[in-house]
Amino acid sequence: MAHDHAPATFHRAFAVGVALNVIYIAVEIVAGLSVNSMALLADAGHNTSDVLSLLLAWGASYLSQRPPSPRRTYGLRKSSILASLTNALLLLIAIGAIAWESVRRFADPQPVSAGVIMVVAGIGVAVNTATALLFLRGRKGDLNIRGAFLHMAADAGVSAGVVLAGLLIGATGLLWIDPAISLLIVVVIAAGTWGLLRDSLNLALDAVPAGIDPAKVRRFLEEQPGVLGVHDLHIWAMSTTETALTAHLSRTDPAGDEALLSRLSEELHHEFEIAHTTLQLGCEASCHGCETA
Numbered sequence: 643m644a645h646d647h648a649p650a651t652f653h654r655a656f657a658v659g660v661a662l663n664v665i666y667i668a669v670e671i672v673a674g675l676s677v678n679s680m681a682l683l684a685d686a687g688h689n690t691s692d693v694l695s696l697l698l699a700w701g702a703s704y705l706s707q708r709p710p711s712p713r714r715t716y717g718l719r720k721s722s723i724l725a726s727l728t729n730a731l732l733l734l735i736a737i738g739a740i741a742w743e744s745v746r747r748f749a750d751p752q753p754v755s756a757g758v759i760m761v762v763a764g765i766g767v768a769v770n771t772a773t774a775l776l777f778l779r780g781r782k783g784d785l786n787i788r789g790a791f792l793h794m795a796a797d798a799g800v801s802a803g804v805v806l807a808g809l810l811i812g813a814t815g816l817l818w819i820d821p822a823i824s825l826l827i828v829v830v831i832a833a834g835t836w837g838l839l840r841d842s843l844n845l846a847l848d849a850v851p852a853g854i855d856p857a858k859v860r861r862f863l864e865e866q867p868g869v870l871g872v873h874d875l876h877i878w879a880m881s882t883t884e885t886a887l888t889a890h891l892s893r894t895d896p897a898g899d900e901a902l903l904s905r906l907s908e909e910l911h912h913e914f915e916i917a918h919t920t921l922q923l924g925c926e927a928s929c930h931g932c933e934t935a
Contacts, residue, residue, distance in 0.1 A: 652787060655776035656700035663693050666769045673762040677755035680747045682762055684740040684824040685804055691736035692793045695729040699790045706881045719881035722786040723845045726882060729789050730839035737828045747821035756812030759804060766801030770794050785845065785882035789838050796834045800827045848878040851885055854914055868894050886918035899923050
């Protein structure tokens with residue numbers, strides 16, 4: 643079975659997303675400093691980490707498509723998994739810094755301009771929503787792209803929260819709302835980051851990808867005609883888009899081994915989206931004269 647399952651490219655989406663967010667970060671920082679808004683600065687800090695995340699994901703998307711070499715026989719496919727893991731860690735660092743500054747602001751609340759906060763954050767809703775939509779198509783098939791999508795979608799929600807903060811401050815004059823919304827931003831980001839961190843760490847440790855049930859795969863192989871047992875079954879992610887499987891199947895009769903290998907490769911790809919299959923066929927002791935395929 644040919645192994646030509648390269649992930650779809652999103653180079654244009656990454657380029658547009660990075661450009662839009664860099665411009666918006668500059669606007670947020672200038673506005674946040676001018677009106678002394680911690681909510682805007684917190685959102686700008688989060689967006690900065692997301693630009694770094696987009697750049698990492700973009701680089702990994704490019705590297706994962708590099709061809710194999712004699713030294714790196716799988717190519718650089720794992721770089722997409724490492725990028726997803728790094729993105730999750732960067733987000734945790736960012737929310738720690740935001741939380742620290744927000745708590746400090748409770749003790750020393752600063753006057754802010756509610757109108758400026760609402761306008762700037764409203765722009766953020768539009769920018770982040772547009773960027774998230776660029777990655778909408780690939781979010782289900784690639785953890786790396788999913789990370790980019792989740793970051794941008796979360797940013798759109800966070801910016802909407804900052805708009806709400808400006809509205810509440812303007813209506814009530816309560817300055818503690820600004821750092822309170824910042825802490826709410828931290829909670830939202832942390833909730834979205836946990837799943838990305840868990841899945842990325844699992845893939846980095848060669849765990850079975852979340853969308854595949856290993857027990858179901860084992861049953862599928864055991865139920866094949868002529869298969870007496872399945873041994874040394876391993877399923878792991880080669881990248882955020884490609885899954886590999888190796889297994890040893892005990893057979894009663896070596897007849898038709900080539901046809902069985904071809905059929906199983908196709909069915910594993912169709913049923914479980916496992917693109918790279920390596921199966922070793924062997925006879926039971928009662929099957930005389932057989933050799934391991």
